[in-house]
Amino acid sequence: MKIKFAELSDAKLIHDLMIKAFMGYKEEIPPSSALEESVASISAALKNNEKGLVAYIDEMPVGMVRFQLTENGLYFYRLSVIPEEQGKGIAKKILKALEKYARDKDLPALYCKVRLTIKKNINLYRSVGYTIYNEEVVTKPNGIEVKVVLMKKDLYKVN
DSSP, X not given: OEEEEOOGGGHHHHHHHHHHHHGGGTTSSSOOGGGGOOHHHHHHHHHTTOEEEEEEETTEEEEEEEEEEETTEEEEEEEEEOGGGTTSSHHHXXXXXXXXXXXXXXXXXXXXXXXXXXXXXXXXXXXXTOEEEEEEEEEOTTXXXXXXXXXXXXXXXXX
């Protein structure tokens, strides 16, 4: 498997991978806002300091993640693996690549938000060293509230 940095020209590919992966959350209440994103919105984000990684198996794109560098570290979102490739360790390899990038930049931690109802994602992040450090309620534009947990992996924590 190869993991490459996304280019601006990858916006459609990123969108396609994300939509395929997030269709599994179409029945959530409310459905994931990832399903409302467009190629244009991803393009605009990539032009505005957003970065991405795309994972390939035999030149076929199978997953991706989007992220930004913040004052506290690296914040990632929309981690996506196409349904037919889920459960094969691809997400963990993408997370490892993110961690390597963050370490290379001397960033102290990686962060993400996960819906409280999506236990398999919380468990995935916990399995590679993330901890829950807070909970919050996100209010969607339609007024529906979504409980999320904020997760973090400290890169230089001394035990």
